[in-house]
Amino acid sequence: MKHAFLLALNLCLAAAACARPDTVYVTHGAAHTPRVELADGHAIESRPMRGDTLTAGGVCFVRLPRLRLVLCIGQSNMAGRGLMDAGAADTLRSVYLFNGDGFERAAEPMNRYSTVRKELGMQRVGPVGSFAARYAEVTGAPVGVVVNARGGSSIDEWLPGSETDYLAKAVERIRAAGDWGDVAAVLWHQGEADSAHPERYEAKLRRLVGILRTELGNPSLPVVFGEIAHWNWTNRVEGTAPFNAMLRSLRIPHTACVSAEGLAPMKDETDPHFSAASQRELGRRYAEALLKLR
Template identity: 50%
Template sequence: MVMKTKLLLIAIILFSTSSFISNRPVTVFMIGDSTMANRSIQNKNNKERGWGMMLAGCLTDRVIVDNHAASGRSTKSFINEKRWERVLDRIQPGDYVFIQFGHNDEKEDPKLHTEPGTTFDDNLRKFVAETRSKGGIPVLFNSMVRRKFYCNENGLYTDSLIDTHGDYLLSPKRIAEEKGVVFIDMNKITHDLVKQMGPEKSKELFMWVGKRKDDTHLNIKGARIVASLAIEEVGKKIPALGKEIRRYDYVVATDGSGEFFTLEEALEMIPLKGKCTVLVRSGQYGPKPPFVNKKIKITEEKGVSWGSSAAHAEKPLKNLDLYLCVGQSNMAGRGKLSPEVMDTLRNVYLLNAEDKFEPAVNPLNRYSTIGKGLGWQQLGPAYGFAKEMATKKHPIGLIVNARGGSSIRSWVKNARQSGGYYNEAVRRTKEAMKYGTLKAIIWHQGEADCHHSEAYREKITQLMTDLRNDLGIPDLPVVVGQIAQWNWTRKPHIPEGTKPFNDMIKEIPAFLPHSACVSSEGLTPLKDETDPHFDAASQIILGRRYAKEVKKLIKK
């Protein structure tokens, strides 16, 4: 049995290496709880981070980190809320899935609770088996240690830590051995770190901020250290990933995946005691600060753009050609991001979370106020569209505000089933119009409504009429795209699949004035023909087709 398990592990490692031989980026999907999850950075003073949020800074750009870990989730609630289903749909052969649960499985809440040895183990087996069914590579982690030190009889803390997880620590290891899966003993890694630092100094890793005394959740420093230790252990067991590890003393990142948001801040805070290395991750930054300290080696990722936002706002941003890009998941972008599409787009600006424009870098739905989170946003048609439309004479501004899984019922004005989609599209566009002229709406949506063509015809007409009126441009050009041509719906009672819906979309110019249709003919699926999403190459083609039709409408 031991020999069989070792052979299986060798096979897994060899298979994982082949993902990089093909020279395509692989994705590390992360599923787990708040100790792994991305945390909000809307408030720049929020210092809490999950270790998964910092992982991208530890890996080369040949690895994409897609973190779906969520606060308060157990294996049970992660499955029941269909979070796992959404991750599973995106896994491609050679991708990795890092699995870490336990903190919330321990809780008594029936919506969360599982038992080690039975239901907890069964859920871990499910993640492993289904990941492998898609050609993915599961990696099991157990829970991080809690910073709970024993007190002696005198009330003084010792250097020994209390185990708060019990048998929940054993299940991931047991399933890893049973299924021949790589296991990372995250509890030991963090236990040894916290014990070595001791009762006082270890507070520097956790959310001991103001009145908050949190021994479970990591701060920026703690998350960076834990992410680095975790990936080093992964690298020892999966050499293919080990080759992709990058080691920097400090990371600068606009998305909160580093110690600092700006290089200027980093240079001010880094102690000048010796040589150090700094990675600047892709994104738009202010003016590049001058520095003369030869002991600090700075490396910039592809996609780093320097310049003053204020300077940008003075001239080109007052004369932008504006485009509202709305719809559901294909507009949000599900094509895989790769280094080739992470360039800063020339003469293209993106409306950000502060309703100001910044140079555009993928993913372009990153600032959607109705989106599912940054981990969901990949490559959409707005990228290919922008590349075709923007010129030095006519810089463009994109307002990308899409939401995966949304039906047209939730988009119409005053919708009963609404997440504020219509209101946010109007509000953000009006803010954008301070910087230029709205030229067109590009719309891609319908996967959620494709079996109701006639009802859709009425709703799309009303939606676009309302948008035009509320934005003050009654003849604003609208371009609508067809959904996938293949029969991904697989409904036995609807053998014709998406054809009736796409036929209706094709007729939109006949019943909606100042509009055009974009064909999805010849586009290919992200995964296979059960998947309604377009792959990266098709998203770029689709974007070019949108640009072609928009240009025709604007000329009229």
């Protein structure tokens, strides 16, 4: 693990030292660089990739080691609604974000490349960045996050039989990233749209987990899900307590539930969304939960 961490770190430093304007990452097994279209209409043609870095036409090509891929799905808190702040501009060491064609250095908003998202301006700070940074730090392995969340979605919209079937789109997305590494886990943060009916949710979540494991070919694939906000934004007397109690009580093999205790709202207690600081804390809790499932 230490060797993998140092390799990823050295590759990142090599990328930073290369000529601008761009850095293009290539898979660990790539024999050639991809063809790159330039803004002026010209292109950098593919050429042999004999080492871990190659500079051509002002573009630095960097070969990444094999990534630990993590699929991050759910509704708005996974998509990220925390206000963009100074920390959101940072790229994350040893963390890469899937953009549909390949991976790039990860920075907020992490859900910007989602194939099912709402408008780009709604995508802000979520838990994915802090999760991946902590997970990479502890494991010493580079992390590739595939983020495909949809704000406002119910769990029914994620399951087969719905018109949307967001889960199929998420599976398609993580498969598209398959040449870059192996799927290490799925993070699921959703439930605000279903919080009034916790009694209906367990069977649906079990089904969702089962589909993911079947489609991704791993019956023990770790899945971590998180509680929704503890404050009562629902206008129901019972608030979110029954829903969160249901999540905590679930006993699905190779899964874990992350607490939202002590987290703060983005705006006020009429808002189900976590603040940027709380999103980052939530992400670190996701990482710690996944590390215990290893």
